Amino acid sequence: MRYIIAFLISLVAFFVLDYFDINNILMIGLMFIIILIIILAPPILYTTLLQTDEDKLERFLLKNKKNPHFYIIYALANELDEEVNDITEALLHKYKQASRQATYSVVRALYFKNLQEAKVHVNQIKPLKYKLYYQSIILIEEDDLDGAEILIEQMKTNWMRYALLAEIEQKRNHLSNARNYAHQARSKSRGLQRYILHKTYEREFGF
Structure with a gap:
């Protein structure tokens, strides 16, 4: 599920970048880091903070x-x-x-x-x-x-x-x-x- 969410966020992010003609390397890099965090962080965060099993x-x-x-x-x-x-x-x-x-x-x-x-x-x-x-x-x-x-x-x-x-x-x-x-x-x-x-x-x- 988190990969689907990350994929959808990626689509929205790149649509926004293209629509507003944003080609600043720092903005693109920041967007990539945010997407990477969304993909990698939730399993550990969920387990340590929210898991009940x-x-x-x-x-x-x-x-x-x-x-x-x-x-x-x-x-x-x-x-x-x-x-x-x-x-x-x-x-x-x-x-x-x-x-x-x-x-x-x-x-x-x-x-x-x-x-x-x-x-x-x-x-x-x-x-x-x-x-x-x-x-x-x-x-x-x-x-x-x-x-x-x-x-x-x-x-x-x-x-x-x-x-x-x-x-x-x-x-x-x-x-x-x-x-x-x-x-x-x-x-x-x-x-x-x-x-x-x-x-x-x-x-x-x-x-």
Whole structure:
């Protein structure tokens, strides 16, 4: 389908170029690059951002084991402790941007239940929704459930809210509510995040 779309876009693009008598090499080159992106990019973008089939997501992650950005997702989801640590070290060594470093450090710290380490880095995370998400996890792990709920009220991303509420209900031993929130979190998630939630809830709730 994407090739048909690219072909149709090509026809329209070249019609426009011909109609307006555009023969500037830069404009033609830009048009070619846009068409190439349309042909090549969607499969990866769709899989990482929109795919909901967990088996296809797993095959994608295993196929891309050599890419640390993808394999870290597989390692986290499947609780591969050594791989999580090694891949995080590789990412920290490769990317020096403060916000990225903070995110990698916080994810690893929370995975290994090192709350003090997570608290050192969490405020350096730039995207607000991720900062609030990880701050909420820290509060939940510290049993400050009321404080976590205050942060959750500020979140607009549905899967994040439901995932955190599932954690809170688990802490309160309200397992039926936790399962319901977990179901909602998974149903609202897409792409690689869907895979992590699926594997997590498969272990915790059996679905």
